[in-house]
Amino acid sequence: MNAIQIFTESGYNMENYSNRKRVIQQLNQAIKVGLTIQLAPIGKVYTIEGKNYNVKVSGFGRMMRVKLHLGFEPIDVLKVCADFLQVKIVKEQVYSSISTPHECYKCEGKGVIPAFYYYAKGVCFDCGGCGFQGSLNVNVKKPKVVEPIDVAAITDIEKLWRILCVNDREFMVDGVRQQAFEQAKSLGHLTECTDEEGVYYQFNGKLRLNDMWKLDSINVRFKGCV
Numbered sequence: 001m002n003a004i005q006i007f008t009e010s011g012y013n014m015e016n017y018s019n020r021k022r023v024i025q026q027l028n029q030a031i032k033v034g035l036t037i038q039l040a041p042i043g044k045v046y047t048i049e050g051k052n053y054n055v056k057v058s059g060f061g062r063m064m065r066v067k068l069h070l071g072f073e074p075i076d077v078l079k080v081c082a083d084f085l086q087v088k089i090v091k092e093q094v095y096s097s098i099s100t101p102h103e104c105y106k107c108e109g110k111g112v113i114p115a116f117y118y119y120a121k122g123v124c125f126d127c128g129g130c131g132f133q134g135s136l137n138v139n140v141k142k143p144k145v146v147e148p149i150d151v152a153a154i155t156d157i158e159k160l161w162r163i164l165c166v167n168d169r170e171f172m173v174d175g176v177r178q179q180a181f182e183q184a185k186s187l188g189h190l191t192e193c194t195d196e197e198g199v200y201y202q203f204n205g206k207l208r209l210n211d212m213w214k215l216d217s218i219n220v221r222f223k224g225c226v
Helices: 003-009 022-032 074-084 157-165 176-186
Strands: 035-041 046-048 051-053 055-059 062-067 094-103 131-139 190-195 200-204 212-216 218-223
Touching: 003 022, 003 035, 003 074, 022 035, 022 074, 035 074, 051 062, 055 074, 062 074, 157 176, 176 190
Parallel strands: 200 218
Antiparallel strands: 035 055, 046 051, 055 062, 094 131, 190 200, 212 218
């Protein structure tokens, strides 16, 4: 369902709007990327938990209810969408470029200035004739695809050290660290040592490590190399 259909179903007169209107295009863009817009019937409000609202925007696991003035326009709903896209959990899932939408101050939202109709039919140059300024551009972020790591093919000591000792999320799946530990041992990159705290492993070579590393998942400690 597009923006014009949403407004029409709630009883709003959309005769002056078309899908070529910039405000409608931007509302449709928000809908396309996953926002759901629900409007109360014209002139009415809903009440939930003692709070009134007539516009609800939801998506990406979040929801926002807002009470706008009766007889609100599409640009008012676009402002709600812009605010919704600034919520932290939503921002983590979308790329958005937002300049708060507002009625053009020069033409007062009409898109034309009648006094200048003799020149370019009075089209307002500040807003390009669309009646408002500001923008809302949004795209859904694509999930990062993590390629599986073939630990058995890694022989370089520095790469194995990075898997074991650097807290990258890509190394915290599917037993990758356990595999790297076994691979480092089999290649002779690790020396087993003991101290008052028990067994720890030291990388051979001249790697500069922190004083101590502890990996609870495989119960191995690493100390800096000499």
